[in-house]
Amino acid sequence: MPKISACIVSYCDYDEVCAAVRSVLQQVSAPDFRLYVVDNASPDGCGQRLAAEDFADDRVSVRVLPENLGFGKGHNAVLEQLDSEVHFILNPDILLQNDILTPMAQWILDHPGVVMATPQLYFPDGQIQHLPRRKPTPWLLLARQLAEKAPNGVFGRANAHYTMQDEDLSAPRPIEFCTGSFSAIRTDVFRKIGGFDAGYFMYVEDADLTQKALQCGQVYLLPQFTAVHAWHRAPMRDAGRFKMQLISMGRYFRRWGIGKGKL
Numbered sequence: 001m002p003k004i005s006a007c008i009v010s011y012c013d014y015d016e017v018c019a020a021v022r023s024v025l026q027q028v029s030a031p032d033f034r035l036y037v038v039d040n041a042s043p044d045g046c047g048q049r050l051a052a053e054d055f056a057d058d059r060v061s062v063r064v065l066p067e068n069l070g071f072g073k074g075h076n077a078v079l080e081q082l083d084s085e086v087h088f089i090l091n092p093d094i095l096l097q098n099d100i101l102t103p104m105a106q107w108i109l110d111h112p113g114v115v116m117a118t119p120q121l122y123f124p125d126g127q128i129q130h131l132p133r134r135k136p137t138p139w140l141l142l143a144r145q146l147a148e149k150a151p152n153g154v155f156g157r158a159n160a161h162y163t164m165q166d167e168d169l170s171a172p173r174p175i176e177f178c179t180g181s182f183s184a185i186r187t188d189v190f191r192k193i194g195g196f197d198a199g200y201f202m203y204v205e206d207a208d209l210t211q212k213a214l215q216c217g218q219v220y221l222l223p224q225f226t227a228v229h230a231w232h233r234a235p236m237r238d239a240g241r242f243k244m245q246l247i248s249m250g251r252y253f254r255r256w257g258i259g260k261g262k263l
Contacts, residue, residue: 003083005036006101010037016093093232115218178219180206203249
């Protein structure tokens with residue numbers, strides 16, 4: 001049985017985080033499994049409540065950060081503690097319906113060229129989420145933001161291409177962008193590449209992590225494994241969020257270029 005670990009970074013919404021934690025603990029039975037919950041200084045007291053919560057399972061540990069470090073640095077906070085073979089990066093709005101962590105980790109270990117993977121995620125109502133993506137370009141990221149207003153127009157078609165809806169995703173296959181909502185990475189690779197780039201606070205840090213992982217091996221979609229993801233996608237009406245996204249995009253494209261990927 002593979003040795004696995006997982007981390008959930010929380011920011012507010014205590015009830016949702018607890019549901020995610022309990023679903024993972026209930027489904028994953030491995031005694032040496034470790035689940036880390038890192039709270040990013042939630043202003044609503046979520047972290048303190050989580051730290052005081054009795055999950056009745058010594059496989060989970062909670063760490064409350066003194067300040068909000070952002071998504072990637074929150075996950076990096078446990079990097080030095082990991083002694084697993086495969087590590088899972090999970091959102092706090094993920095719910096497991098069965099243990100997919102153990103077989104996903106085993107699949108990765110059984111395929112030496114694969115260093116990172118993601119399952120197929122679904123909305124709570126059963127609708128599929130189109131999260132496997134091609135390598136981002138400025139045009140594709142713009143189209144993704146505008147596709148909701150014009151799903152049948154040029155932006156919608158570009159977004160469908162970006163999210164690989166024009167490909168057969170019914171079997172395991174390489175991808176160029178592994179979502180940070182739910183991903184698995186070889187722990188030695190995660191440590192080798194230094195985890196997430198600490199220069200990102202939020203947005204496209206998962207695309208950056210994927211590009212770093214691709215320098216070490218292949219990244220795969222594994223649709224035979226599924227989970228539920230509530231996916232609270234925040235609209236870009238807030239000026240602060242929009243500015244943050246632009247800063248992150250600038251950092252990403254300066255490092256990886258604006259050209260198309262291989263898929």
